[in-house]
Structure formats: C-alpha cells, structure tokens
Amino acid sequence: MGGAFRALADDWTAAYYNPAAYALIPDNQFGSNSAFLHYRNELIPNYRRIAGNDALETGFFNDRSIYNPHEILSSPSGGLVIRTPVAGETVFGFSIYQPFDYNVTWTLFRPLTTYGTRFTLPTDQYRTNLDVVAFQLSAGREFQEEQLYLGLGLQILRADLIFSEILFRDNPLPQPFDDRPYELIPQWAKSDGHGWGFGLRGGLLWKPNEKINIGFTAHLPSSITISGDSTQLNFYLPDVADTAALRIAGYSLGSIGFLYGSGAQINALADFETKLKLPPSAGIGMAFDVTEKLTVALDAQYMLWSQFDGFEFTYSNFSRISKLVDTSFLIDGADTTYIRDWVTQNTAHPVEWDNAGRVMLGARYEASNLFTFYAGGFTDQSPARKAKQFTPNFVDTGNKYGVSGGVMFHINEWDFGFASQYSSYPDLKISALDSDGDGIDDSFPGTYKADFFETVLSFIYRF
Amino acid sequence: MNKKMIRILALSLLLTLVIVTGCDNRGTNIPARPVLDRGGAWIAADHIFSPQLRFQFQNDLERFPMWIYIPQVAWDPPLGESRPVPVLILLAPQFGDKFYYANHGLETLLKEMIADGTIQPMIVACVANSPTFGGYLYAGGTNFENLPYPTSGAYDYIIGNLQDSLGLVPYLRRSLHILPGRQKTGIGGVGMGAYGAFRAALLYDTTFGSITVTDGPLDFDGAPGLGNGLVDLFDDALMEQGLLNANDSLFRNTFDSSSATPLSNMFIGGAFAFSPHDTVIYHHMVRPFATPIPPDAYPEVDSTLKINNPADTLTKVIGFFGPGTPYRFNYHLPFNANGSVYAPIWDNFWVTENLENLLDTANNKLNGVDIWIGTTNQAKYNFYQQTQSWINTLTSPPYNYTVTERPYQGTPSQPATADQYLYDLLKEMLIFHSESFGN
16 A cells, blocks of 8 residues: 555554554454565766866776666564453554665675785675664554544664675875875775664554544654674775885885785774664554545655764774784884774764655555455655765665555455565766765765565464 | 465465566676786896996996886797787886886786787886986986996986897897887886986987877976976975075085985986086995995995086085995086076086977987877976976977877876876876887
C-alpha cells in the first residue's frame, strides 16, 4: 500500500505502523516477514581535481559506469501478538524488525600509475551497512469504545554499522616530493561496530465513524553510540624511487620523511566511537472504506533527518600500528609524535541533511475470503536533497517515487503474503569536490543513478 | 486447497522468483588492471665520461648519472627482440637527479602507454642535474682559462654532440638498440632542464628532432612587456641571502652557495658555467679513499686555489667549502651587492649564452624540430615570462616556427610554481615525442 498503513494496520506489523492498532487485532497471532532488498545503484565518477582548464586524474574510475556489487539482501522480521485481560482488554505484542536499514558497497579507486602495481585496495572501498533492529514490546487498548485506541511501543534498538571510505591526506613532504599525484595520500578506513539505544513508538487510532480511520504516530529514538575495536586504517604512501634525493633533502634512511617517500603501506587498528543520531518522526494517516471490499488510505510522515549528521568517528586505543611508524624518527632525534598524530588524525566530515516528508497512498481490496489485494504508491523526499556533501556512502539522490502491490492469501488460520515495491530515484550530478572550500574533499563528484527493489514474503498464524 | 488457489500460489511464487532474481547481474564494471610493457628501468645507468666532467666539483669519478627505461622490444632475447627504437633524453631541473622523472611516474606511464599503444616503444634516458651549485644550467662555457675543461663540466657537449664517441647520444646508440637519425632522437627538460634541452639542441643542431619542455630560464634578458628575465631576480637572490644592499666586502665574502638558497645557486651555477675565468682551481685527483676525510671539507678532491688576476673583482665572490678548511673557490656573479647588472659579466658571458643568441648563431637553427612547451603563469623565477618571450621569438619572423604551447595551471591549494604537475604533463610530452618520431 505504499506504506499507507497507519490507519489500517491490523496485524503484528502495527508495531511499526501504529501500535494503537493492536487494540483492534481480534486474536492472538504470530507472523514473520522476509524482505528481499536489491539496491541497484550506478555511479559514473568524475573525481578529478580542477587545475585551471584541466581536470586531473585521481585514480578513480572516471567516466565509466560503476555498479554496486549485485546483491539480494534479506531483512527478516517477526512478531507475536497476544490479547490479555491485563488492564482491561489490552493487547500486547513483541516484535523484532528493522526501522532503519541501508546497505551499499562500492569499488571505485585504484592508485594512479605512479604507484605501479604495489597496492591493491580492498573491494569495499566505500561501504555503508547500517542495520538498526528494534526489539519492541507493544501494547494497545481501546480508550473510547469503538472510537479511540492508543498504543505504545517500547524499543530496545540495536545498531550495527560497517562503514568504509577513502579519504585523502595532505602529504607533509615539501616540493618536489609532494608533486602530483603524491600531493595527497590515500587512506582507506573501515569501521565495524555496534551499539544499543532506546526508542518509543506511540500511536493513536481514531474512528470518527464506521467508514473512516485516522491514525497518528510518533517515533522517538534515542541516539545510539556505536563503538567497536576493529577500525582498520590503511595508508598508501608515495614511492619516491629516488632515495638519494630524499637523503639530500634531509630525510635519511629511517626518518619519518624517508618513510613518507618509501612506497610503504602503513596500517593501524583502533577502537572507534561514533554517534548515530536517528531521526524522530511523526505521521498521520487516514483510511476510508469506499465499499465493503475497497479501502483507500492516505498517509503522510515527516522525519527530522536534520538531526542526523553522518558518522563522525573518534578513534582511540590505536594498536598494531605498522612498525615503520614507531621505528621512524625525526632527523633531529625527536620522537614519533608527528607521524602518530598524522596516522591517528580525526578525519570526520559530517553531513548536513534536511528534514524530509513522505506521502503515501494505498488501496486494499478484499476480493474474497481467500484473497486480499494491495496496491499503493508514494513519494519520498530525500533528506540529502540539498546536501553539499554527497558521497557514495549514502546514495539518496533526490525525491523518490515508488509503487507497490501485493496479495494476501487467507487459508484457515494462515495468511500468506506477497508484495513487491519499486522505488525510482532521480539521477543526480555532483560537481563539487570540496563543497565548503576548506581544502578537504567532502563530496564525491559524479553522476549517480539508483533504483530500489523490494519483495516481501510473509505469513501470519492466528490462534 | 483448491486448484485455483494452488495456481495463484504458484504464480505468486514465480513472480517472486522473477522479481528477486530478475534484476540481472551487471557486475561492477571495474576496469581491468592495465597491461604493462615488460621492459624495465636501468637505474644504474651511470656512465663515466672522461674528460668533460673531470674538474667538476664533487664529481671526481666523472660520473654522468642516468636512469634509462628500455622497452621490452628493445631488450635482447629472450625478454625482447633487440628491436631498435627511438630515444628520448630528459634533463632534470635544478637539484633534480636521475630519478627525477621516475619519481613523477615516468616508468609506469611508459609501461602503460607503450603497452596500450598510446606511444610507440622508446628508450628514455633521464639525465641527472649536477647537485652542486645549481646544476650549471647544463652549460659548459668556453673560457676555461688554463684548464682543459670547465669546472662546471661540459654538459652541453656531452648531451648534444654526435662526433665524440664519449658523448651521450653516440654512447646510447652504441650501447642500446636505438634508431639512428635526428627524427628518432628527442630531448626534453623541466626548468633548468628546459634551458639545457634547447641549448644542446641549438649548439648541436643536427642531433635532436623534437623538444618538449616546461617553463624555465629560456630568455635571460626578457622582452618588452614580459619583464627583464633573470635580471629581475637579482634582487631576489640577494634577499634570499639577506645581502641586498650589503657592503661589497660582506657581499663578496658571505654569499652562501648552499642548496638552502636555490635561486642564488642557479646564479652560482651559471657563474661557473658562463664566466669561469675567476673560478679556476688547481685540481689534481688524489682520491684519498684510504685517508681520513676531514669533516666539513671537500671530501675527495685535493684542490688548491689558484685565482687569476682579473682586472675587476667587484662581483667576485669568495666561496668556501666550510669553516676552517683550506679548500676555496671563487666565482663571478652577474650582479653587484645592489642587485644591479654588472655589465662586464652579464653582457659578455651571460647574454651571449641566452637562447636567442644561440639561435641566431646556430647553423641549422631549430629547423625541422618539433617543439612542445608547457607553460604556466604560476611558474617561479619569472620562468613564465621568459618562456613566453622565447615562444614569441620562435614563432615570430624570421623563424616562424610552429610551437605547440600547452598552458596549464595548478589547483588553488597547490599552484604550479615549479613542476608539481609534471606527472600530468609527462603523458602529453611522451605522446608528442612519439608522434614526432614517426613510423
């Protein structure tokens, strides 16, 4: 139904759509959904540095369609609903589902030819795999006979994040050792961790008459501190073939300056911490029974994505830093503070997103005792629609439009559902490399294209 | 369950299957790693050229350092097929050594571009600039006084001449599989190497058929509207030294020849190359490898100062190798302590070595030479203005040469003051030579 289910929810998924609807579920039930997701993204990089009238190559696969790896991702969810005589006729439920889920991986870069073939970067050069799972205890009950229902869900949120990206760090050596393309040193960083948080999902369902349902919902998730102990940082240092020139410039064998021209790869492991600021949201929906069999619904939702500011990683407890870092020394005998600071430098680059709305329109047609058909469409505002910083880590190219359809089979106590959804993203062309002019790349220029497919198989058993 | 329902379920499952698997696998379309030419670099291609470098400072082995790339086809079997190929000589800029171009990606560029057919296989010999006194502008001068060869070394002679078997080109042709002929021989350079390339091509004007350079000291005395060339840098050199308007004695006794003063070094190098009559040293080779080397002293040459007695010593600077050492040398700068032109030196020894004059006096001029010049107005040392002046000379009557001018700029955070963008220009330089070499 394109997601327009806020005023119609009548099964365990009301935990997500509107907990108040639990009060209308006439029986006990458990059910499960298995969603199969396919992110079909395309990026034609144009990651070049502009120098006068020239666009300088950087090692990215420019002017060529690059696709994210072909994957069909699965996202299972499930829930249990029990009617109990507790506190009147309160309906309780426990469900596990993913209110936030995003997954994208890219291979986009190979060091320029000066690096020869020495370095092979991992294939997950840009990756965001964010799963937020809600373990939700819900309750719904009638407050005004056949008119007003309220529901509340208490959530424990578990967030799992794998995030990797390529950044470029200034080469600290002077000219000519920092001549193109060694002026910037590629860094690949990958963090893998998880964290816990809480959330509240509240709902209200109002039936002003027999034909109309109106639902209100709100979701208040807490921020989640995600941490891990396996951040991997790889630095691919320039290869100054001319060690004599390095020596003449004062960088003797074993010095830090020498290390920067050594062509070595230095690595480090670290603990990390980042804050996932999930957006609160509120929504309203209305369902109207056009006929006995046909119901149409219209929902609107507003999410405060402006609270989300990307992932600002803080690294600590560096361990297993390449031996080269600690065995290098400054010419004047100073310690290795400099390169340690360089390796452990905070390279966070937050994003600025905007609040976003979503409007959904759906219809349900109960064809018979055996079949119920669903159809819908939606338009979904992109929180990144005005963002100056745009990277392959979040391919949300603009306002999306989607259609969905499905069927539910009713067989005795069982319901079997099948639904599919397609979301169309607009093409997006990003031109700026350094959107704020601070000298640090914060955007990934190129042409982005995206489509999203989702198929959901479900069952519900009523008892 | 009736048949209708079974059909519907089956249809639903089929649809699911189609949707789940129906989106075809496009792969990632990541480009394959480029195929590389299997040739390689001869990094220890240093050659000893006697006697032109015999009296060069800190080069008592008369070493002429080179880094040479040899494409696969030019190697002998079993790796190659001994096929003769064209040769390109690249001259490093001030303080650049034989790895200078390799450090800017030359080897892998050659491997990639040769393998994919962007350029034809070629041997590329990268010549080091002398690390001493600014590299001598790849010049040798002609006034050696009572020395058989200049203390700067006779670079232009080594690089350009075809008659002396010890010259670079005859040596390369003799040692490697190289096609003979001017059209198959190119030269290029950056900064000071740009001057060296044109200088060698003009003094030995049947040697090279193509030249690629980036901005350099290509017009010592500038041109109307384009500054006064090196003359505008005299003050800068003195300021670099902290000696602008110093008294004569201070100027002559403390002018620092260390590499920490690169602009001054360029003038010192030029002084050794162009006006050597005050730089004569008595020199005999002892190579006392077995004897202790005193610290701060010129380590491998036992030199005794022997100054001629010039009539005017106004700009004669007293050099030294280190405090308390007996090893001394003098040179004659083209400017005085006020940064003013010292005409006897400038007019007689520097301006005569300006490319314009060399072009005037060259027999064959640059006729038939393909010329490519990379130029940026961000270049240091007024090199841009000098380059523009030189381009004007080449493209104006009576020469009217066709010059492929390649303007470029740096990024806002990294202006192209020197050779920061050589990596990007090298590709175009190689292509230019490859096309000039012909089939």
